[in-house]
Amino acid sequence: MNENERLRRLHELRVLDTAPEALFDALVQAAAAITGMPMSLLSLMDQHRQWFKANHGLPGVSSTPREVAFCHHVVTDSRSVEVHDARTDPRFASNPMVTGEPGIRAYAGFPIRTSNGATVGSLCVLGPVPGTLTDGQREALARLAQAASLALESRLELMEQRDRAEHEAAEARRLATTSQALEAELRERQQFLQRTGKLSRVGGWELDLVTHALRWSEQTCAIHEVPADYVPPLDEALSFYPPGARLVIQKAVERCLAEGEPWDLELPLVTARGRRIWVRTVGARETKAGRPVRLAGAIQDVTDRRRALEALQASERRFRQLFEYSLSLICTHDLEGVLLSVNPAAANSLGYAVHQMLGRSLTEFMPARRRAGFADYLQRIATQGMDAGVMELEAADGGQRYWRYQNLREDSTEGPYVLGSAQDITEEHRYQRLLVEWSTRDPLTKAFNRRYLEQLEQWVVDGRRWGCVVLDLDHFKAINDSFGHARGDEILIATATLLGDCCRDEDAVVRLGGDEFLLVVSDPLRLPALSTDIQAEAAQRGIGVSTGWAKAEPREPVAVVVARADEVLYAQRLERRAPK
Known part of the structure; x- marks a missing residue:
């Protein structure tokens, strides 16, 4: 893989110059603990610098020029590099990191590779005295570097899922707003017609029951895409509706004539130019001296609102499918922590059926020692609109589960709620604790x-x-x-x-x-x-x-x-x- 392609993949991870994160800090701390070296870094190699996503033992340092970076050799060769004593190594003997502070002597770096083979950086340990790793330490560091690779790509996947969800939610809100505006416009037109006692010529029509003459307003002609002076026969006017819709409106007209029942329908319509649209048509019978004399009504193109509703419904279906079938752990809860929805993956993680969790507080699934901190979590959600971290939960079998979560507060017409997305990192947590125990026991x-x-x-x-x-x-x-x-x-x-x-x-x-x-x-x-x-x-x-x-x-x-x-x-x- 050439350097340009490698840099492109690095920047796609969207991790450069981001804030420290507990998982990556834990990885470098574990590396230092395993090897006994005082310094450990998770280094990402940019075009002209190496930047540290996690730093243990070099306080105040976030990056160095690439030309003095030991990890440059790991990235260039795409393999691990180990230096017993940098003073005797021609590649590093004159390096300012060796001749000056922090006085590096021993170094070991292991490549961080993405799933498509790009070496974007390294997990390394450094020490001020010469030294060599054991085989066990090398294997442990290689596994930690692999864990870092998986964590970087999982982090990107979670960010992309969140971006998509936010985009779909924004689009759904926009379409819902359009729908509400169109509904309000139609209501205003109906109220206007009622106040004046006669139908508006904008989008209006009337049928004389004595002469059977049908008249369309200019706007009604525009909706049907016919000339403004068009005078259609009744049969021809009904022919704009497809057969199924035509039968519906014919029956509505018959009931109105026979029983005086008005209609309010949304139906498909094909214009004179062959364009398929949706219209809302309303009609009522007018009488004189107790006898029906005319039918009058209004018509409106509601295609945009229908499309908005269909898009909203499609978005809801996609969200429901994502919710039901996603491997991510997804739930929603109110601002008191009571669960409103839980997807199967989240319920399975704790060994419950979905219905066994709904309506219960998250604290019921927490160890007693963790419940006091839940109020702080809710306060951060209420004041900051989001929170991220690791939550310890108790499964149905009594075992501990650890979820790495990133939760957002959302507002809806039914009130605010919290949308939560998490990953089960129980095995990762157990492995980290095991690594620490191996290094301290x-x-x-x-x-x-x-x-x-x-x-x-x-x-x-x-x-x-x-x-x-x-x-x-x-x-x-x-x-x-x-x-x-x-x-x-x-x-x-x-x-x-x-x-x-x-x-x-x-x-x-x-x-x-x-x-x-x-x-x-x-x-x-x-x-x-x-x-x-x-x-x-x-x-x-x-x-x-x-x-x-x-x-x-x-x-x-x-x-x-x-x-x-x-x-x-x-x-x-x-x-x-x-x-x-």
Whole structure:
């Protein structure tokens, strides 16, 4: 694919220079977490620049010139590029991103390809120290790049669906307005005829029942596309109507003559020039001295209104088909959140029949912990006219479902309502959580690994109270040497289980490495008793341990608090092992 075609496909995605979006931010954060590199970008390669749809680790930077972009090589070669140390790579050694800030050394980029094969950018990770990815990390990044490609095209598809829906709605409103205007015009003409006591010559006609002479007004002649002085015989006047319509109006005339019943009909008509139109014709009987003397009425070309109604009906049919058969999850609800309509795809996503959801509030399908935030969502819809994000719902089987939605407020004659369109991203959400768990959990003990300390630093920034207990296994090397690593692994797992049994839901067990563990405690007042309980429980389970604890002071770095706990541990171990 040549460069012009690639750029055309990139611009068709309608994503350049748009605001950050949570999904793409999550992808680069996952990439950084998987590789341990501090910087990760979702880069899209324009003609003269690379622009970042998502940026983790390079605050304040939204784009760079294409000539200094590492990702340029990924796009040009349409394959992944990995650099162990940029200083030794001739392609990048003099790059200002290497010689200056941010001092890039390690780089790995994976192509983002659209469904038609255009490489529009890359998902990359960067680091300030030389490094090489593992095979597992490469596979994970390649999958994340594929997820980014799918997300970009799904985003475009949703925007196009919304544009089409808005266009059809606007056209339907325009045609409905035309229809209402024509109806009002006809009513005004009827009222005028009633006020004057005789028929208007504009679009009027009358039939003398004594002489059988038929007269048409100038406008009636214009509707039939005949000369203004045309004087048609009755049979010829009826012949402008197709056979089926002719039979209808003949019967209406007969009833009017016999019973005095007026008529008001809409019928097809073929003009003298062969043009097919629709007319509204009204007629009534006039009497004199108790005897019928004439029929009089009016006629109007209502073709535009009929076409407007037919277009509106066609639009409604198309919308209904889209609503019923779309794979997207579509629903409408009022400004209180009560569901007005739900398409089968949305109902199936939650395991309900459509009728089981109608008339119920969306909050009934939410976990209890999410319901408080629903009022904020309704407020944003009411004030901003739209809202977008991810909504967590509860299916009929009790399972969690995650919908990425983009909802708009619409106004109708029946009152305002919210039109919602969503995608079920439950599997994507589960996969993202799994990726994060893989990157933050110790595979042996299932405890958190050292990356958890990054979250703990946020506790410090937020001013939260906390403390910690550090734990070392006694004589662990001797156990490994004497009984083998399998036995050592069993003791490590048992130690993590012991700590988990001693902690609360808001606490966390962290394996720092080797035989070192850290128990993060949210209530520092529990520390002395907790340290004692851990030693007693370990002794009861036959595990030799040493512990130390420390309470964090306000704004005290995590490393300092852990070091203080280590000092206590070593002091107690020396005291315990000192000769008596």
